[in-house]
Amino acid sequence: MKKIILFVCIFSVTITYSQKSKSANMGQATLEELKMKVYDKDSTAIAVVLYEQGNTYINPSRNYYLSTDYYFRIKILKKDGFKKGGIKIPFYRRESVENIKGVTYNMVASSLQKKHLLSKDIYINNETNNWRSVSFTLPDLKIGSVIEYRYTLTSPYFNKLNDWYFQSDIPKIKSEYESTILSNYKYNVSLKGYFKLNKNNPSVARRCVSIPGLSEGSCHVLSLGMNDIPAFKEEGYMTSIKNYISRVTFELESYTSADGTVEKYTDSWKSTDRKFKSGEYFGSELRKSNFFKRNLPENLTNVADKLEKAKKLFYFIQDHYTYNNNGFTYRKIDTKKSFNERVGNIADINISLYNALKSAGLNSYVALLSTRSIGLPTKVYPVISDFNYIVVLLKIDGKEFFLDATDKNLPFGLIRASALNGYARVLDFSNGSYWKNIEKFNTSNEKIDLNVVVSEDGETKGLLRVVNSGYNAVSLKSELNTIKEGAYLEEYENKNRIEINKYSVKGLNSDSKNVTQVFNFNYETTDAKVGNNFYLNPFFHEAIKINPFKLKKRLYPVNFTYTRNYSYRASIKINENFTVGRLPENKAFALPNNGGKFVFNIKNTNNKITIFFKFQLNRIEYTNEEYFALKEFFNQLVKVQSTLISLKKN
Structure with missing residues (x-):
């Protein structure tokens, strides 16, 4: 979180100073924008914000309430981008939405054609007892259209100044926010997210507002902007998007009345x-x-x-x-x-x-x-x-x-x-x-012990013992206490390609920290048989088969909720009628900054294969700079747990 400094310079202006004049005007679409086929900084974008602006000011014509003029100009690049032409504006109790205008621009025979939003196509909806909304859809939407719309939201609630989102689910070329608010109102203004401002010009305007019969007042002026903001794409292993998405927030700290009385809104x-x-x-x-x-x-x-x-x-x-x-x-x-x-x-x-x-x-x-x-x-x-x-x-x-x-x-x-x-x-x-x-206080552990025997005819039987503790145990308890055992075992068999002969579980009571499962099973080898050879994957229990991290670049931290420890020991006794093929190499991998590690050891001694595999994630959160190492870490985990042991019948 970055605190935005509100006071940089002080200057005098006349009583005619008008913050409203800073509001963007309609009619800014260009032929160049209509000719755009793809956004070069994100070829996957369904639409791109060409320019948007918010401008908040004291409105003398509306009882000196706060008005914000909103302006948006958006290029539609793909059919899925049509949804950006459907607008819904929520407003609260005594708030109002007015001055709505909208235009869709299309290229027709090398010329720019306009289609205006009609007032009959603007609807007011009752959402709850306290909330209503205005909704409309821009007309004549096509791939390649540029849509432009604006509206004014007026509010008597100075303690509910809306956040300005520099980032959304589509990329933006330019996003700006302006505000001029009476100095009587003191706000804590904070910049959230991971991108820096390209424009940050705070100031104080003297005599910005004149209230008949009372006095003239000075205003805090805020002028903020960002350029070339990428789309916010929700990724795996994240907390709330509010922790990452770039925006500016306002928290009313205090109000000073004309007689000097200070009313606090933000406490210590x-x-x-x-x-x-x-x-x-x-x-x-x-x-x-x-x-x-x-x-x-x-x-x-x-x-x-x-x-x-x-x-x-x-x-x-x-x-x-x-x-x-x-x-x-x-x-x-x-x-x-x-x-x-x-x-x-x-x-x-x-x-x-x-x-x-x-x-x-x-x-x-x-x-x-x-x-x-x-x-x-x-x-x-x-x-x-x-x-x-x-x-x-x-x-x-x-x-x-x-x-x-x-x-x-x-x-x-x-x-x-x-x-x-x-x-x-x-x-x-x-x-x-x-x-x-x-x-x-956040941890999760899983410990697995496996004993397998491969008989003369290739029948594979095993005993699997799985002990979960920490949050693994909590989620397993929740599942086993809400699902019938038969349904759970059927799903487990399908997922791990085994046939369970006998099953027991202990530790489902609330005061147990560990959940222990024991599976007596047969392994289906027919699908893995090729001639006199068949292939055995020794990871019978819920192996990691897909790397959850696929992005070329990650902008935000990876958050696993809790630390993780996993250990796997296996003993596989193979009948002397089989020859064990070449085993995979032993491996070890360590994440930087003591972030975690894994070790994989496998050996064959007189047709008895022993495996030791352990991995641990020592931290809950990893930075985006550590993402590539984490991605490779999981690549190696997937490879290890995809290990196949070749057995050839003599």
């Missing part, structure tokens, strides 16, 4: 902590430990060992509640009611857990999180709406545990994977709240 964390503690948010719900002490079974709170006591309380709360999948608001949490009804949302359940731990004298704190789909929370100042998840931080004898009792598949010490999003804000009312990195 110290002030926000007081609001949580006092009960303005959910502070009163954090003082219900006596209620839980009266209602918890005595055998839970009387345990001498602190860690054991904490685990018993955690699993009691987890078992007591049913998660209702509802969201929550900070001012509508009722832990007593939810405890008695045994049903609750994230806040009900985890604040109950906090109170239960406090009632037993355990050192615990509520922590606020933003889930991965929402995006990273703002760290410079508190934005309460950034946080949509609550967990508990427990401290015992120098060790720390994040706890989440909302999912019955989660063991003590893990929170939902969807909430693994960088940092949590821990509410410590004695020493002040603070940020806590949750990455070190």
